[in-house]
Amino acid sequence: MIGSPIFVFIFAMWILLIIGGGILVAFLGPISISGYGELDSILSSGVKAVIAIILVIAWIFALSKIWIFQKQIKS
């Protein structure tokens, strides 16, 4: 079928999205910083934001290693 490797690519993206969500909920959700008064929620969100950005970069890096993408880049 035309474009069948792209279906695999989309499926891989979907799996990575679900796994990424799991990491976010399991590890990022419980993070809470206290002892800084009104700054607590801002600091907590800031830390979560930095980790979330790192996760997104890791997601893009993982996707770029998928063979269909590599093959297309080199062609």
Next chain:
Amino acid sequence: MENEIIAAIVSSVIAFFSVYAITPFLIKWLEKKNLCVKDFNKTGEVMVARPGGISIIIGILAAEIVLYGFMQLNGILAIIITTSAAFVVGLIDDRKVMGGWFKPVALAISAVPIILFGAYDSDLSFPLFGDVQIPALYFAIIIVMIPITGNTINSIDVLNGVASGFMTIASFALTISLVIVQNYEIAIVSLPLAFVSLAFYKFHKFPSKIFPGDSGALTLGAMYGAIAIVGGVEIIAAVALLPAVINSFLFLSSMKRIVEHREIKAKPVTHTDDFKLKATSEKDAPITLVRLILAGGPLSEKQVGLTIFRLAVFSGILAVITAFMMGVSL
């Protein structure tokens, strides 16, 4: 419940038939005003009317204002204002050559009404794993999401019928998903987007009589993003949009920067002697979804469009599965 069903039917009928009725007049008016552009994927000098965003926004506004009469939700007002602002941004870009910064910044500002109306839930829901609370970070997601969905739909508007056809499939998948997660009110609010896209597809499909332009593509994409935020189905919406996300991802990964299509010198796709589309071998050309599809050999414009629709249906099914998974907790 009876009231909601009537609202859903009335708004869907208004959305579909207003676009269906207005677009032929819009095409004639645009042709009369000489507001036409060349269709580069056709032999000869085929000129097509643009922008069709005018009929798209009329259909959306008519249906959503009627829905507001039925339901009086702040979310509907936020969606109406954000979508209208995205239309204006697109219309400016249709008429004037703006810098690369213009669309992302202006679309980010378009998202502000969602925050002002408080039409969001700052918990981000993931399938199988539940919610994560990110109150401050969620503001950033709102501001970033509208430019992303708007530009993502705009970036796949490269072939006849693709943007409107893709949006029809993604919107119906989003509506079904909203019903599955039992957010019935926003499911009704999202129906006009699907029916407006479907009605516009009638004129946009191969061979196109009208192009949506930036005003049409940004309107559709921004409304989709706004519904995802107001409905609290951001992840599901992203899944339904995956083929278009791939297109943006491939484009950015290969170009290594945000760049307007008109600034690209090396074209990713060219034509064979019988005017089929074929991937170029130019190293500097961006990698796009169409180029990826054409990696297997030349195809007609219609075949490429159908392949994109198959990918959209596949992603739509994954989105619906994701919606079912929202109800499952590990």
